[in-house]
Amino acid sequence: MGANPCSQVRVSVSQTGDCFDCATNESLLAGMLRLGRKGIPAGCVNGGCGVCKVRIVEGAVQSLGPVSRAHVSTEEEASGYTLACRVAPTQAVCLEVAARLRKPFLGSATPVAQRPAN
Amino acid sequence: MGVLRIGHASLRVMDIAAAVKHYEEVLGLKTVMKDNAGNVYLKCWDEWDKYSIILTPSDRAGLNHVAYKVEKDEDLEALQARIEAWGIQTTLLPEGTLPSTGRMLQFNLPSGHEMRLYAMKEYVGTDVGTVNPDPWPDGIRGAGAHWLDHLLLMCEMNPEAGINKVQDNTRFMKECLDFFLTEQVLVGPQGDMQAATWMARTTTPHDIAFVGGPVSGLHHIAFFLDSWHDVLKAADVMAKKKVKIDVAPTRHGITRGETIYFFDPSGNRNETFAGLGYLAQPDRPVTTWSEDKLGSGIFFHTGELVASFTDVYT
Numbered sequence: 001m002g003a004n005p006c007s008q009v010r011v012s013v014s015q016t017g018d019c020f021d022c023a024t025n026e027s028l029l030a031g032m033l034r035l036g037r038k039g040i041p042a043g044c045v046n047g048g049c050g051v052c053k054v055r056i057v058e059g060a061v062q063s064l065g066p067v068s069r070a071h072v073s074t075e076e077e078a079s080g081y082t083l084a085c086r087v088a089p090t091q092a093v094c095l096e097v098a099a100r101l102r103k104p105f106l107g108s109a110t111p112v113a114q115r116p117a118n
Numbered sequence: 119m120g121v122l123r124i125g126h127a128s129l130r131v132m133d134i135a136a137a138v139k140h141y142e143e144v145l146g147l148k149t150v151m152k153d154n155a156g157n158v159y160l161k162c163w164d165e166w167d168k169y170s171i172i173l174t175p176s177d178r179a180g181l182n183h184v185a186y187k188v189e190k191d192e193d194l195e196a197l198q199a200r201i202e203a204w205g206i207q208t209t210l211l212p213e214g215t216l217p218s219t220g221r222m223l224q225f226n227l228p229s230g231h232e233m234r235l236y237a238m239k240e241y242v243g244t245d246v247g248t249v250n251p252d253p254w255p256d257g258i259r260g261a262g263a264h265w266l267d268h269l270l271l272m273c274e275m276n277p278e279a280g281i282n283k284v285q286d287n288t289r290f291m292k293e294c295l296d297f298f299l300t301e302q303v304l305v306g307p308q309g310d311m312q313a314a315t316w317m318a319r320t321t322t323p324h325d326i327a328f329v330g331g332p333v334s335g336l337h338h339i340a341f342f343l344d345s346w347h348d349v350l351k352a353a354d355v356m357a358k359k360k361v362k363i364d365v366a367p368t369r370h371g372i373t374r375g376e377t378i379y380f381f382d383p384s385g386n387r388n389e390t391f392a393g394l395g396y397l398a399q400p401d402r403p404v405t406t407w408s409e410d411k412l413g414s415g416i417f418f419h420t421g422e423l424v425a426s427f428t429d430v431y432t
Contacts, residue, residue: 043430044179044386044430045362045381046362046381046383046385047385048179048180048381049385049430049432051430065132065133066133069177069178070179071178
C-alpha cells in the first residue's frame with residue numbers, strides 16, 4: 001500500500017461547498033466516504049440504487065462500471081449526469097447533486113435532516 | 119396444501135461475472151446451470167431443489183420475480199381460482215418456461231411485484247445428502263449460507279392519495295395464499311395504518327415482508343445462517359472481499375433476527391439472517407411496533423433509524 005500512490009484531484013459539490021481530495025483510481029463517492037466526508041448522498045455504492053446521482057459541471061471523469069438505466073438514461077449520461085459511485089475523476093471536478101430525494105417511507109421517524117437539501 | 123416456502127428469486131444484475139463471483143464467494147452459493155439467454159442459476163448447500171437464485175443480465179438492478187413452492191401440482195388451479203376471484207389476473211406458464219421447473223402460476227401482487235407459484239423443481243439434494251449426513255459439507259465458501267430465507271418488498275405508500283400497497287399485499291397474501299401476519303408497524307394519527315408487515319407460511323418469523331415507500335421495488339433478499347458467530351464470520355468475509363456493508367452485525371427488534379445488510383455488485387441489497395427468533399404460528403398473537411419505537415424495531419441496539427436503510431433500494 002502506498003508504494004505507488006495514485007494522484008489526487010479536488011472534488012467539490014456546488015450546492016453545499018463541500019470539497020475533498022479524491023484519487024484518480026477510486027470513485028467520487030468512495031473517495032468521499034473513505035474520508036468520512038459528506039455532500040453526496042450515499043446508497044448501494046454499486047450503481048444500482050441511484051441515490052448518488054450527480055451532474056458533472058466542470059472537470060472530467062472516467063467510467064468504473066455500469067450505471068442503472070433506471071436512474072441515468074443514455075440522454076442524461078450524454079449531458080453529464082452519472083452516479084458518483086461509478087466514475088473516477090481524471091481531473092479536478094465540480095459536481096451538482098442531482099438525485100431526486102425520495103420521501104422517507106415512515107414520515108417523521110426518519111432523520112430527514114441527514115439528507116442534503118435539493 | 120398451498121404454499122410451502124420461498125423457492126427462488128430472479129434478480130437483474132448489470133455485470134453478470136461480478137454478480138456470480140459475489141453470490142459464490144461471499145454468500146457461498148454454487149452455480150448449477152446457465153441458459154442460452156445468459157441467465158445463471160445458483161443454489162445454497164443446504165437446499166435440495168435445483169436452484170434458488172437466478173441472475174439475469176440487465177441494464178439495471180432489481181427484482182424480476184419471486185417464486186414460492188406449493189405442495190401439490192393441483193394447488194396451482196385451486197390458488198388460481200382464488201387469486202382471480204380476488205380480482206388479480208393470472209397466467210399459467212407451461213413446464214420448461216424455466217429450466218428444471220414445472221408449470222408456474224404467474225401474477226402481480228397489488229404492489230406490482232411479479233410473483234410465481236410452482237409445485238415442481240428438479241430435486242438434486244443437499245451437499246450432505248440424506249443418509250448419515252455430516253452437519254455441514256467440506257469446501258464451504260464465504261458466509262456458507264444455508265438457504266434463501268425471505269425477501270422484503272418495498273411497496274408504494276401514499277396515504278394522502280389513499281394508496282397503501284402494504285395493506286393491500288398483506289390482505290392478498292392472507293386471503294389468497296393463507297400467509298399469516300407475525301408483526302406489523304402501525305403509523306398515522308390514529309396509529310391504525312399498516313406501514314410494514316411481516317408474514318409467514320412456515321414456522322419462521324417471516325417468509326415475506328412488505329414496507330411502504332414512494333415507489334415499489336426490492337429492499338433485500340435474505341439468506342439463512344446458523345448462529346450469531348456465523349453472522350460475525352460473514353461480516354469478516356465481506357470486509358475481506360471489499361463488499362459494501364450497509365448495516366454491520368446487529369439485531370432486529372422485529373423478528374429478533376441477527377443480521378448484516380450489504381449490497382451485491384449491482385446494488386441489490388442482501389441480508390444474512392441468523393436466529394429463528396421465535397416459533398411463528400397462525401395463532402401466535404401479532405406483534406405491533408408503533409411509529410415512535412420504529413428505530414428499535416428495525417435496529418434494536420441503537421434504536422436509531424439509518425437513512426440509507428429506509429430509502430435506498432433497487
